[in-house]
Structures are given as C-alpha cells and as structure tokens.
Amino acid sequence: xxxxxxxxxxxxxxxxxxxxxxxxxxxxxxxxxxxxxxxxxxxxxxxxxxxxxxxxxxxxxxxxxxxxxxxxxxxxxxxxxxxxxxxxxxxxxxxxxxxxxxxxxxxxxxxxxxxxxxxxxxxxxxxxxxxxxxxxxxxxxxxxxxxxxxxxxxxxxxxxxxxxxxxxxxxxxxxxxxxxxxxxxxxxxxxxxxxxxxxxxxxxxxxxxxxxxxxxxxxxxxxxxxxxxxxxxxxxxxxxxxxxxxxxxxxxxxxx
Amino acid sequence: xxxxxxxxxxxxxxxxxxxxxxxxxxxxxxxxxxxxxxxxxxxxxxxxxxxxxxxxxxxxxxxxxxxxxxxxxxxxxxxxxxxxxxxxxxxxxxxxxxxxxxxxxxxxxxxxxxxxxxxxxxxxxxxxxxxxxxxxxxxxxxxxxxxxxxxxxxxxxxxxxxxxxxxxxxxxxxxxxxxxxxxxxxxxxxxxxxxxxxxxxxxxxxxxxxxxxxxxxxxxxxxxxxxxxxxxxxxxxxxxxxxxxxxxxxxxx
Numbered sequence: 001x002x003x004x005x006x007x008x009x010x011x012x013x014x015x016x017x018x019x020x021x022x023x024x025x026x027x028x029x030x031x032x033x034x035x036x037x038x039x040x041x042x043x044x045x046x047x048x049x050x051x052x053x054x055x056x057x058x059x060x061x062x063x064x065x066x067x068x069x070x071x072x073x074x075x076x077x078x079x080x081x082x083x084x085x086x087x088x089x090x091x092x093x094x095x096x097x098x099x100x101x102x103x104x105x106x107x108x109x110x111x112x113x114x115x116x117x118x119x120x121x122x123x124x125x126x127x128x129x130x131x132x133x134x135x136x137x138x139x140x141x142x143x144x145x146x147x148x149x150x151x152x153x154x155x156x157x158x159x160x161x162x163x164x165x166x167x168x169x170x171x172x173x174x175x176x177x178x179x180x181x182x183x184x185x186x187x188x189x190x191x192x193x194x195x196x197x198x199x200x201x202x203x204x205x206x207x208x209x210x211x212x213x214x215x216x217x218x219x220x221x222x223x224x225x226x227x228x229x230x231x232x233x234x235x236x237x238x239x240x241x242x243x244x245x246x247x248x249x250x251x252x253x254x255x256x
Numbered sequence: 257x258x259x260x261x262x263x264x265x266x267x268x269x270x271x272x273x274x275x276x277x278x279x280x281x282x283x284x285x286x287x288x289x290x291x292x293x294x295x296x297x298x299x300x301x302x303x304x305x306x307x308x309x310x311x312x313x314x315x316x317x318x319x320x321x322x323x324x325x326x327x328x329x330x331x332x333x334x335x336x337x338x339x340x341x342x343x344x345x346x347x348x349x350x351x352x353x354x355x356x357x358x359x360x361x362x363x364x365x366x367x368x369x370x371x372x373x374x375x376x377x378x379x380x381x382x383x384x385x386x387x388x389x390x391x392x393x394x395x396x397x398x399x400x401x402x403x404x405x406x407x408x409x410x411x412x413x414x415x416x417x418x419x420x421x422x423x424x425x426x427x428x429x430x431x432x433x434x435x436x437x438x439x440x441x442x443x444x445x446x447x448x449x450x451x452x453x454x455x456x457x458x459x460x461x462x463x464x465x466x467x468x469x470x471x472x473x474x475x476x477x478x479x480x481x482x483x484x485x486x487x488x489x490x491x492x493x494x495x496x497x498x499x500x501x502x503x504x505x506x507x508x509x
Binding site: 045048049050074075077078080082084085086088089090091101102104105106160 | 285286289373374377378379381382384385386387388
C-alpha cells in the first residue's frame, strides 16, 4: 500500500501539484488519470522519488520516505519496478541484458539462477526468441513488454507505469493492460498506472484518481466513474464524439 | 527580486560539476559490473581512437619536418635540427595538446551525446529508480578509460609523428635518414615526456568529465542533445588550452 498525504510540488513558482492525498491499494491496479499537463507524471515521479516534493508525505507500507536515510531509500528503490512511457530500455544492451541488468547489479545469484529468472520474466510477458535483439530492433509493444519484464525481475512490491499504452494500437494496449493486471494480482503488488486511455480505465481501473490542474478532483473505481456528476471528470471521460454518443444513449436509457 | 543561482551561470555550473563529481567517485555498487563497463569504454573511447590518432600524427610529423626544413634550415644550422625540432614539437605540444583537442571533438561529443540521449529517453531515470548511482555507473568508467588511454595515445602519436618525419624527410630529399635519426636522439630531455604525460592525464580528465556533465544535465529532446554535444567540444577545448597554459607555467617555472 502506498499512501500520499498533502503532496505539493512546484517548478520555478508554478504550482503543479496542490495538496494531493490518496491511498494506492495493494493487489490492485491504481490509475492516475487526467488531461495532458494536469500533473499526473509529476505525481508519479514524485512518488518514486525522481522529483523532491515541496510538502506532504509519501508512505510505502507506512514507511515515510522523508524519514529514511540514504541506505534505506536505496533499499526501498529495489522494491520498486517502473515502466516508462517509451520503455526506457538501455539502448546498448540486448533484451536479455536489459532484463538481467537489475539482477546483475543487486543480487549474488548464480548465472543459472539468473537465466532461470530471466526466462520466467520473458515468458511471463510473452517474449519469445528475441533475447539477443536490441531495443532498436523490436516493436513498441515488445519494448513495453520487455520493460515490464525488467520491472518485475527483482520481484518488486510496487510497480509504477507511466502511460504504458501510449503509442500502441488498441489491441496491443489491451494486451499490455491485461498483462499488468495479471501481474498485479499474481504477485500481490501495489501497481500505480498513469494514463489517459479510457480503455484502460474501463478494463483495469480498480482504483482511479482523477487529477485536474494539479488538484485531486475525484476518486473511485471503473464502475463509479460513469455515474459521477463531477463536471471536470465528465468533460474528460466524454471528450470524444464516440463517448458523447455513448453518454447520450445511457442518459436516454436512464430517462426511460 | 528573488535571487536565482542559475542566473549566475558559470558559478552555478562549477558547483553542479563538482557535485556531480562527488556522486561519480562514490563507491561502486558492484565492482565486477564496473570493471566490465571499463573494458567496454577502453575499447570504445581508447582503442577506437588509435587509428585516427596514428593517421593524424603521421601526417603532422611529415608536415612539421617539411616546415622545419623550409623555415629553419640554413648553412649556419645543422640539418639534424629537423629531427630534433620534430621530436620536441610532437612531445611538447602536438601529441599532448593538439591531440587532446582532437579527442575533445571525437570522444567528448560521443560522451555528451550518449549520456544526453540516455537522459532525454529516461534511461537515466530508470537507473535511478532501480537504485543505481547512474552518475557513477555511466561516468566513472569513461573517466578511468580516457585518463589512462590518453598517455598511451600520446606515446602512439609521438611514435607515429616521428615515423611520419622519417618517411617524408628522406622521400622529399630534405634530410637523410641518418641525419634525421641523429636529430631524434640529440639533446633529449626526459622531463619533456613527463611534462606531457602529466598534461595528458589532466586533459583526459577534462575530455571525459566536461562532456559527461553537459550530457548528464541536458533537458529537452534531440535538439538539446546536439547543442550539449557542440557545447561540450567547445568548452572542453577552451579548458584544455587554459590548463595547458597553467601547467606550462607551473611545471616549467
């Protein structure tokens, strides 16, 4: 479980996050949604420690990151797996070397153990016969899957995904969403996903936090979100002509 | 008006540079991984520069030989001065300073663009989240590789330069092999070699760290990475010349 309390963050006087508080639950896929520039990525990067927050608290299973010393913070980071928007795979390393990197760096596993874990992770994300390819030689969807494999290589307690579906076709997006949801349930980890993809919201939004202009505007789950009367959230959800039509049909059904 | 340290420019960058160096020289997470990286960097930054260093040095040795002949040799000067002049020019300035300027272009731009690209594609963030000291992992092997390969490249350059003179001089008929070799072995001052090796250590450190700093803190996209790369070459070159001046004054005094 990750709890954030009254988080604020500003860049050169411009407030990006304003007093945001929530709880991301264990074993669930927690989604942060909002328009581009609403502060989603800043919130995610603040939680993982890439940005230092101006005020507030971040607690990983009741462990306050601000009260941790450098060594404790480093140990905490080894419990975190992160999937970046473009995968952020190391260009100079092959698929296999990318996934093995955290094991090489932080464990004393034997080569046999590493290979076994590597094969398990790659199989888990359905990557076959691509071990020796380099990131430039694989597709966007595969890159995301390799990034997920690398993120789960050390059995993390917390998984963060920054827009895992961006740049992917709808079919691959659904596969990636399903994979993240399965992994979350299978390993009982706390997963936080940053997205503005409404398919993801509907498919895997077990807990949803909606952010607008740096403020928490709404939170709930994927069944509650379509019944909300929050104007900003409705404007976000029903922005496309297709979803507007869907809303009209639903309102007609409600009226009848 | 609020004080903004970034506006001070040079002071801000000097401070940031030294803070980065503190992170770079922290104890590595795993020595075997760093050693593996070091071998790769020695190959990439050092061994791959041998060819260009050798080619440039052979030509420069030949050119210096011809220039010395046409500008210095007269009936009052012994002709072995050609070999002597070529050797001392190569040892004192060309193979240390000029070669380092060339390496600042080749190696420096490579380092800045590699690290800069990793920054803008979030690969460095990815390392940080894993708990890896990205500054140390990415920069320390490069520093060690360049600092220790620079004296080696210096020796290769001097050898190739002398060889270049040895080919050009007799072939163009300005000096015989025997006279040229007499010049090479006459009035040799070993201190010149020590002095130049000290310089190459300092220049090697600058060639690795200044571009690494500019690449590490790049913000934006491909355009900014390109800018950082250009800036790295310019700044490193200026610093090499500045430290050449300082070291010459300090060590020859």
